[in-house]
Amino acid sequence: MLELRALDVTYGGIRAVRGASLAVEARETVALVGANGAGKSSTLRAIARLHDAAGGDALFEGRSLLRLPPHALVRAGIALVPEGRGVFPRLTVAENLAMGAYWRSNKPAVAADLDEVHTHFPRLAERAGQLAGTLSGGEQQMLAIGRAMMSRPRLLLLDEPSMGLAPLMVQKIFEVIAALGREGMTILLVEQNARLALEVSQRAYVMESGEITHGGRSSDLLADPRVRAAYLGE
C-alpha cells in the first residue's frame, strides 16, 4: 500500500534520512523505531508532504506522493497525527473533529464517524464545546487521533503518539491504536518507546542515524538480543 524507495530527506544540509526503503501492506500495523534523532519523524514528515524529500520516492497505491500538493494528501487517503499532536488550540474539540472531516461532503457518513470517534474516546464527547488548548496532553492526543479518524483515511501515520504523556494515558492511547489495527486500519507508527511499538505492530523497521538498519516481524525483533540491548534497555 505504501512503499518508500531509497528516500532521502535533508534538513539545512544535514541528511536526516538516507536511502530509506520500507513497505506497508494493507491492514497491517508497521512500526518504525529508533533513538531520538534517528530520522523517524523526518521520514514520516516527508511522506506527509510537510517536508520535501531530497531524493528517492514514496508511493501510495502505486502513485508517487512526492508530487502531490500537501492538501491533496488527505483526499488520497492518508492522515497524519503529527508529533506534538498539532491540535488547533483555539478551536473547540467539536471544531477540531470537524476539521478532520473538512474535505468530506457526505454528512451522514461524517456523523457516523463522529459517533465512532466518540465511542473510542468518550472524553471527546464530554468536552465537545471546550477549546482544544485547554485539554490535557493525553486528551489532546485523543483529539489528534480522533481528528485523523474523521478524515476516514486508508493509511494512518502516527508520529510519536506516546510523547510527553503519563503512563496510564500512553496505555489508553495504545489500546486505541491496537483496536484500530484490529478493525483493519493500515498504520505506520513512528515511536521512540520501542517496546510499546513492537507489541502493537505486526512488523517493524529499526532506524539508526538516518538509515534503516534492519526490519522484520515485531515478535522476532522483540526477541532479538541486539534490539533488546539497544532499545528495550536490557
Next chain:
Amino acid sequence: METLLQQLINGLVQGSIYALVALGYTLVYGIMGLINFAHGEVVMIGALVALSVTGALTAAGLPLWLAGALGIAVAILTCMALGWSLERIAYRPLRHAPRLTPLITAIGMSIVLQNLAMMLWGRNYMQFPALFPKAAFSVGGAHFTAVQIIMVLTSAAMMIGLAFLVYRTRLGMAMRATAQNSQVAGLMGVNIDRVVAAAFVIGSALAAVAGVMVGAYYEIAHYQMGFMLGLKAFTAAVLGGIGNLGGAMAGGILLGLIEALGAGYIGDLTGGFLGSHYQDIFAFIVLIAVLVFRPAGLFGEKTGERA
C-alpha cells in the same frame, strides 16, 4: 458637555472606518503573519473607482442613487480583484522568504498603487459625489448627520457579516485553523493558498466599503487619501492586538474616540499652544505607547502565539 458628546459622536464615526480597515490588516496578519502596508491604497482605489463610475453613470443620465449603488458595487469588485492580485503577484512568491522581504514588498506595492492612481486620476483633489442624504439631527446640543448614521450602521453590519463568516462557515473555520497551524490545516485538506487569497479578497471588500464611506463623508477623494488612513487603521489593529478580529474592531473605535477627544481638548490642555489640527499625533502616540508598554495589544494573546 456638549463638546464631549459631539466628540464622542465624531470619534465613533471615524472609529468605525478605522475598524473596517483594521480588519483587513488583522485578517491577513492572523493567517500569514504579514503586514500588508498596501491595504490603505486599496481603500483609496475603492473610493476613486466609486467616484469615477458614479460620475460616468450620472453623466449618462442615471439617477444618483442608482449610479452610486453601481459605483459602490464596481468599487467592491475592483478592490476584491486588486486584493487577490496583490497576494498572487507580490506576496505568494515570498511566502517562504524571511519576514522582512514581504514587508518591504508591501511598502513597495503601496508606492506602486499610489503612483498608478496618480497617473489615472491626477494629483488634484476631486469632488466625491454626495451619495447619502444630508439630513442633520441634533440631540442634547450635539449634531450628527444621516451620513454618519449610515456609516456607523454599515460598519456594524459589515463586522457582523465578517464575524458570521469567520465563526459560522466552513471557510471561516478553515481560516481560523490555518491561522493557528497552517501545516496541520493543510493535512486536513485545506488549500492554504485559497485561504490566504480569501483573506485578501475579504479584507479588500471591507476596504472598498470604507473608501466609499470616507469619500462620501468628506466629499473629497485623492490619490494619497489611503496613506494616513492605512497607517491609522494599522495602529488600531495593533492597539487591539494584531491578528485578533474583535481587537481590530475595538481598537478602531477606541482610536477614533481617542483622536476625537484629543483633537477636541488639545487646545484647552495646552493653553491654545496646539490646535485641533494636531489630531494626527494621537494615533501615533497610541501606536508608540502600545508598542512600548503592551506590544501584544489590548486583546492580543501572549507573543509566540502564532504557531
